[in-house]
Amino acid sequence: MRHPLFPSKHISTNDNFYRAIKCTQCGKQFRDTSLANFHAEKSGHDQFEESTEEIKQLTEEEKRQRIEELRARLADKRAAREEEEKAASKANEALRRKSGKDAGKIREELQAKELAKEAERKKRGALASSLCLFLSAP
Numbered sequence: 362m363r364h365p366l367f368p369s370k371h372i373s374t375n376d377n378f379y380r381a382i383k384c385t386q387c388g389k390q391f392r393d394t395s396l397a398n399f400h401a402e403k404s405g406h407d408q409f410e411e412s413t414e415e416i417k418q419l420t421e422e423e424k425r426q427r428i429e430e431l432r433a434r435l436a437d438k439r440a441a442r443e444e445e446e447k448a449a450s451k452a453n454e455a456l457r458r459k460s461g462k463d464a465g466k467i468r469e470e471l472q473a474k475e476l477a478k479e480a481e482r483k484k485r486g487a488l489a490s491s492l493c494l495f496l497s498a499p
């Protein structure tokens with residue numbers, strides 16, 4: 362599978378060496394299109410060029426290992442994020458339960474805030490209309 366953004370040819374000078382694919386957005390180099398694709402998916406980068414350096418080609422086995430390493434790292438990250446989300450939702454739940462108790466108090470506070478906002482709006486409106494009068498005065 363070849364990414365359409367990638368150069369179509371890799372000029373080999375030797376069977377075991379070929380030019381790397383370089384991400385021009387972050388400078389990372391990739392030994393093959395699947396790694397570059399993986400990077401593109403992960404980072405959203407989509408500017409690639411053929412590097413001028415030649416890199417020793419990995420064996421299929423090495424390639425597979427590398428991709429698996431990357432996948433594992435990504436899975437770790439995902440697991441960590443899920444843990445965080447779980448913790449966050451627990452905290453939210455606790456907050457919700459607590460706020461249920463003080464719901465009356467919170468409602469009062471909100472009302473007071475609304476009233477203050479309303480007063481502020483009125484003040485600003487008055488200011489704006491007097492400014493309009495001032496500006497339209499001959």
Ligand SMILES: [Zn+2]
Pocket residue numbers: 384385386387388389400404406
């Ligand atoms: Zn990149």
